[in-house]
Amino acid sequence: MKKASELNFGEKVKISEIDFSHPSSQRIIEIGFTPGQEIELITKSFFNDPLAFSIRGSLVAIRKNEADCIKVS
């Protein structure tokens, strides 16, 4: 299954699952990343990390390793 950290720019996908075992998963869900939501990679920072995603009409930046816990399809 593809992870949000592997998305290309402009690719609109749906979140299928959040990996609860990741220590940041609680905050990632709280900030709006939940299964069924559409996300899009908007920008990457200088060293390709952190990544900024469009989620629920907002722009949220998270680290690459945190984006790993968002599974998309």
Next chain:
Amino acid sequence: MNIQVTEKIPLITLVGPPNSGKTTLFNFLSGKNYKTVNYPGATVEYSISRLLKKFNIKAEVIDSPGIVSLSPNSPDEKIAIESLFSHPLFGEPDILIVTVDSSQLSRHLLLVRQLQECGFKLVIALTMNDLLEKKKLGISLAKLKIILDCEIVQIDGRTGEGINKLLSVASLYLEELKSSDKKIIKKHLTNHTQQSLISLYKEIGSIENQVIHRIHANGNGFDIEAVNAQLNILNSSVERKINNTIDSTTLKIDKLLLHKTLGPLFFFIIMALTFTSIFWLADPLITLVDDFFSLLSSETIILLGNNWFSNFISIGIISGTGSVLIFLPQILILFLILGILEDSGYLARGAMLVDKPLSKIGLNGKSFVPMLSGFACAIPAMLAARTIPNRRERILTIFILPLMSCSARLPVYTLLIAFLLPTDKSWLGGIILASIYIFSITSSIIVAGILNKFKDKIVKEEDNSSFIIELPAYRKPKLNFIITHSYMNAKAYLQKAGPIILGFSIILWFLTYFPNTDPQVDTKGLTEEEVMEIQSVERLAGSYASDLGKLIQPIMSPIGMDWRVGVSLIAAFAAREVFVSSLALIFKITDDEETLQESMLRSMRKAEIGDTGQKLFTTATIAGLIVFFVFALQCLSTVAVSRKETGSWRIPVLQVIIFTFGAYILTLITVNGLRAFGIN
């Protein structure tokens, strides 16, 4: 005898996610009358205010730091949530006003739902309605009110529209509360696992689908709402998916400001502009303050005659106050620029851009804002470090904050640089100052890198390092609020630092004036001015300060300085800028022809070490002093705050030892190194 029964003033707490317009609303409610309060025990800075008179409701309003949910992720959120349930000073809030950004309804309803679950009585202030409209979306208020079972009022953060309505609803609630039984608030959420959060979001998603609708180019929101109300049954059965997209202007700006290669370039330009404008804008104001106090100081001597009292007023009090106020313009301007950067939405982006490099040296992107505020003052900066969730990263950030070149060092640098420069090359001053800043930033990076190697020794526990931050939609900064806020910040700062600086100025004056108050001088053939000059030199030589200073002479000699600089350096431990007022006391001869700085520089150029004939202030010793001030942790208030924020004496003691001894050794190397190269 009258027995006063004081009625408890109702308490309204403003709650909301970050960037939901909470502080803007608070500014409307409080005007300029708010004050920041420190909690006993934990010093989170909260703003509290009595509601403005014009609203005609007697109540206190508290603004609190933004929270995403009721499960804290960082120390600032923890304190915000705990005080929401029971404020240590004001108790339980009677009602909550929750700010909800209508353009991010689903994300912000999470907090609303959790608060309702706990049993809070709340009114929703719906903000950023213009942003929602820009997205061509509308909201059915009536329906949302029914679903959430609470009052909702739309407000406009720019004009203040809707706030009267919001407060009349709030006061209605307060009236109701008087007659009803006390509600019971559950202290903790029963269920906040990941799975239950996802279910909560599912419920919120269906609410959003019911109340958000598309506005057609030619239609207006109200008509649609009416139509929707009629089609209620249809709507609930058909899944309508409204696509909430990011504000298009924000996306366009971010294409540039967060561009992979241009982004860091813009970041560099914005930071460079920030710092240079601090100096450019503040410079004329500083001259003004300096001129005013030197005039006042010399006029006092003329008015009161040459005696101990006039000397006390002129030098102990007026020059002391002047040395406090002289750096006020720079603090004000730094707060102003920080306010503009924050309000426009750029600060969060800056944090994102530096997250990767900072995490390489054991810090976090969220260290960016504390580090930036550190250029004004390390104290608010250490408080700002509470937003960093990871304890080790937070402690490391706090550790290096004293290396940020705070504004208290500015008067010191200004004086030392002025000494180095010939008057016709004053433009060089800006460049030297900029180099000092770059030097101090580079040093802090190196120090953080070294500390990171010993991170396991500094903070033992290892917890999750995380960087999750919302990048808010770009907004035009609300200048009037930013100006008020900068003014309040500067005022609070003066109130804290002012008395310490003034107090030390008076103590130093006493130490330098007594006991030899009236030295016998051969006045034959000398002008009155010359007599005063010789008298003050004699007085100082026989003063308590000189006795004290001679004790530390052995430490000062290796770095090419004498006890007079030593006394000033020790005085600077109260606050760095005291160094300047202390040197002013020791070296200044009041002269109405010159400004404070000119007359100080003149006597500093004349100063010699003891009877050796060797000049005290040379290029080498001045450079040494600059290096000393870059590294030394000379601020007792910073040490105290570091103790509070890190929870023990370990970190502050380490900071004092490493930074101050390090400063001494580096000064030793600088002074003697320069001399070895023939630079005196």
